[in-house]
Amino acid sequence: MPQFNDTELTAAVIRSFDETPDPRVKFLLEELVKSLHDFVRRTDLTFGEWEYAIDFLTRVGQKCTPSRQEFILLSDVLGVSMLVDAVNHREREGATETTVLGPFYVGEHKPMPHGTDISANLQGDRMFVQSRVTDLAGKPLAGVPVDVWHADDEGYYDSQKPEYETQGPSSRARFITDADGRFFFRTILPCSYPIPTDGPVGEMILQTRRHPMRPAHVHFLVDAPGYEPLITHVFMEGDKYLDTDVVFGVKDELVSKIEKRTDATMPDGKPAATPWHLMTYEFRMRPGQGIAPKPMMAAVTEDA
Ligand code: BEZ
Numbered sequence: 001m002p003q004f005n006d007t008e009l010t011a012a013v014i015r016s017f018d019e020t021p022d023p024r025v026k027f028l029l030e031e032l033v034k035s036l037h038d039f040v041r042r043t044d045l046t047f048g049e050w051e052y053a054i055d056f057l058t059r060v061g062q063k064c065t066p067s068r069q070e071f072i073l074l075s076d077v078l079g080v081s082m083l084v085d086a087v088n089h090r091e092r093e094g095a096t097e098t099t100v101l102g103p104f105y106v107g108e109h110k111p112m113p114h115g116t117d118i119s120a121n122l123q124g125d126r127m128f129v130q131s132r133v134t135d136l137a138g139k140p141l142a143g144v145p146v147d148v149w150h151a152d153d154e155g156y157y158d159s160q161k162p163e164y165e166t167q168g169p170s171s172r173a174r175f176i177t178d179a180d181g182r183f184f185f186r187t188i189l190p191c192s193y194p195i196p197t198d199g200p201v202g203e204m205i206l207q208t209r210r211h212p213m214r215p216a217h218v219h220f221l222v223d224a225p226g227y228e229p230l231i232t233h234v235f236m237e238g239d240k241y242l243d244t245d246v247v248f249g250v251k252d253e254l255v256s257k258i259e260k261r262t263d264a265t266m267p268d269g270k271p272a273a274t275p276w277h278l279m280t281y282e283f284r285m286r287p288g289q290g291i292a293p294k295p296m297m298a299a300v301t302e303d304a
Pocket residue numbers: 073076100101102103104195196214247
């Protein structure tokens with residue numbers, strides 16, 4: 001009967017994967033076991049700490065629903081999401097920078113006509129967003145679906161609110177770029193907001209004396225055939241949390257000056273209640289492949 005000391009045990013577990021047919025799965029499991037075992041050895045993990053970790057991960061799973069992803073949140077606050085992003089986007093060659101998807105890419109993104117006010121009934125300062133999607137040489141990309149979503153002026157996403165079930169999506173839409181690669185819409189100016197703190201991840205953030213805030217931003221997912229899907233945000237210049245984003249997601253290039261305007265009309269010639277704000281941002285796409293993530297609830301419905 002084999003008996004192992006602590007290092008022999010690691011080798012034995014690694015050998016147990018010898019017959020795994022998929023070489024990538026085999027490699028990932030071996031490396032995971034090495035890192036986990038190293039962690040236990042380096043920390044002299046106690047039974048109490050091990051039990052706490054098991055309970056914590058159990059609670060993370062129990063907090064997940066079709067519209068809430070506590071595991072993504074955990075990955076985000078531990079910097080794992082941004083690390084996966086970094087190792088997969090080492091070469092950008094002038095393409096727009098990427099950042100976290102976040103846990104709120106959950107609802108349906110209905111195609112809407114350019115100029116639509118996606119925030120319909122929400123309170124807040126009005127904002128006009130104008131944007132263009134191009135390749136690396138600046139050639140406009142037409143017919144490209146762009147999903148956008150953002151929080152309201154109290155920092156909540158539509159899917160976090162009880163009325164989501166009955167009223168459906170808000171501040172969440174899809175636009176299709178025109179022949180010149182452009183799209184534009186109206187909405188409200190989002191504000192900085194705390195990530196959800198009513199679950200185990202929030203408990204960890206508060207117990208470790210971190211703040212839970214994300215700087216104000218709008219999410220964009222640009223999915224052009226023949227180009228790498230672009231998952232990114234545009235942040236608002238001047239936000240006080242830009243340097244300490246709880247999920248480490250800010251990149252300088254993604255911070256945009258939002259102009260305060262008093263013109264009586266917005267860029268599409270329609271009347272504006274003044275003052276209003278203007279966000280202008282251009283997305284440059286890198287040739288390549290990739291499968292864009294699906295909004296969580298759409299994926300749940302399709303799989304059902
Ligand atoms: C978000 O921007 O929606 C988000 C990203 C990571 C964690 C929590 C929220």
